[in-house]
Amino acid sequence: MTGVALGALVRVAWRIDRRAVVVLAGFLLAGAVSHGLVGVFLRELTDAATRGLLGPAAVQAVAAGAALAAGVALGRAELALMQELAERMGLAVQEEILALTASLPTIEHLERPAYLDRLRTLREESRELYFAVWALALVAEHALQIGLGVVLLAAVHPLLPLLLGAAVLPSLLVRGRAAARIDAATSSTAETARLELSLSETATSAGAAKDLRLGGAGEVLDAMAGRHWDAVSDELGRARLRAGLLTFAGSATFLAGYVAALAHAAWLAGRGQATAGDVVLVATVGVQFVTQAARLAFHLGSAAAGRHAATRLAWLRAYAAARHQDRGAAAPPPVLRGGITLAGLSFTYPGTSREVLHDLDLHLPAGATVALVGTHGSGKTTLVKLLCGLHRPSRGTILVDGRPLGDLAQDAWQARVGAVFQDHVRFELTAGETVGVGDLPKLRDPAAVAGALERADAGQVVAGLPQGLETELGETFEHGVRLSGGQWQRLALARGSMRTEPLLLVLDEPTAALDAPAESAVFARYAEAAKGHPGAVTLLITHRFPTVRMADLIVVLGEGRIVQCGTHDRLSQIPGPYADLLT
């Protein structure tokens, strides 16, 4: 899996710029050869000089200098090319992570802490991913250099490469262990790091400022974030220290091998079995060998660190592929004829053990306005998420005109859902875009945006803006207009109304920032509009009862079960939870 993951990264580089990859490979090869040649030319230079042959010695000196200069120049060019390629790969990997995350049909990965940690770690490590490919290229270069070095040393005496090789192997293993320690510490501190980030963001966000100032909770949050930060940096610090000590021990073994090899070469020269040039060759190649092996080990460490990130990327790819595989492909109907039916629907949030919806059986007739009411935590929003296809039922089915929702192409279904949620997003864009993102193909279609504003009765919000639809909203812009909570909510309603032919329109308490008469007016408007859409279901969720009366069908949820279902007239006449909620 890991090899496959790293292989996939190399393929990313190949896809981005195959010419750069080929040129880079050429540079790596030439760089490796030029390093080996320096030692050879120095040996020839020494032997010519000891024999008093000054002409050939001068030629060898020039050749050694040229090989050295070529090595340095190639190294620089290699670095520039790799940096460029690595930057582009980093972007490509980041884009892939975003695309994979955004294309997932359900939102499980955004609601499960374990998945969130993996995604956060992966986003942070995307730099390591491209450094890993870079490191792999350097591993190849240094391995080649070491191979040449072995050949040259063995030509002097076969024991020499063995002496150095014996010192190299244990230190390479030690480096791998050092990288594994740091990765284990990063994984085990991921949750604490996420908590620290969330607390720091809350402590510094404009939205939370009022609560924090008045409640005086800012300092407490700071202190909590500080404790989490200390815990993370202590554990990472300890892991880095241990990794550093292991790395140091590895370097010491290199040094021992080098000293032994040099002593052996000097001993051979003393016995007439090697020339002075051979001793210089061993000294030069040995130094290179030691540095190259140290670099090889270092880059193997980086590749190992990237390997863990590559494994996480491979997990994300496999996870996304699995999610896409069990996805339906059928097109949703052009209009609903029968409606939406829940059959024995139960749901437990992934990664938890408590069932929050139990055996729901319900028919939402086409053309009807249905109100979903119930106490806090009774499962209203969860049911909406299932209807929107953001989660899959744990048991039972949702049928759209008799066809399981799971059989429909998720994107196509979601493109036919209009929704406004209580915790709607404040998109800090222009006013027109803030509304237009509700139907991306019509993002900048002024007529479509104007229609949505009209349907949501939000025209007066835009009319009051200095540049109308072109007005920049929010504090992200230097001169962005700040809107009130109610104004943002009106724009969110308009955004949810961008789709003119939804099969399901969901209004999940979208009017909490409006007063009761304004909310009633909004719901009356949507209930009236629903009469013109016999092929769709309009679902309202609210805690305000004057609004509920307008619905054709009222469904009362209690602790994840349907406890009552009927019209306002019927339910208000009989004793039960609905009548209790009314009082």
Ligand SMILES: Nc1ncnc2c1ncn2[C@@H]1O[C@H](COP(=O)(O)OP(=O)(O)OP(=O)(O)O)[C@@H](O)[C@H]1O
């Ligand atoms: N992402 C989640 N992971 C695990 N449990 C969740 C998640 N979201 C909600 N729950 C649980 O599911 C239950 C139903 O929550 P839900 O948000 O659907 O209630 P609700 O009726 O919409 O409440 P409210 O009226 O307060 O908005 C609650 O017990 C809640 O704790």
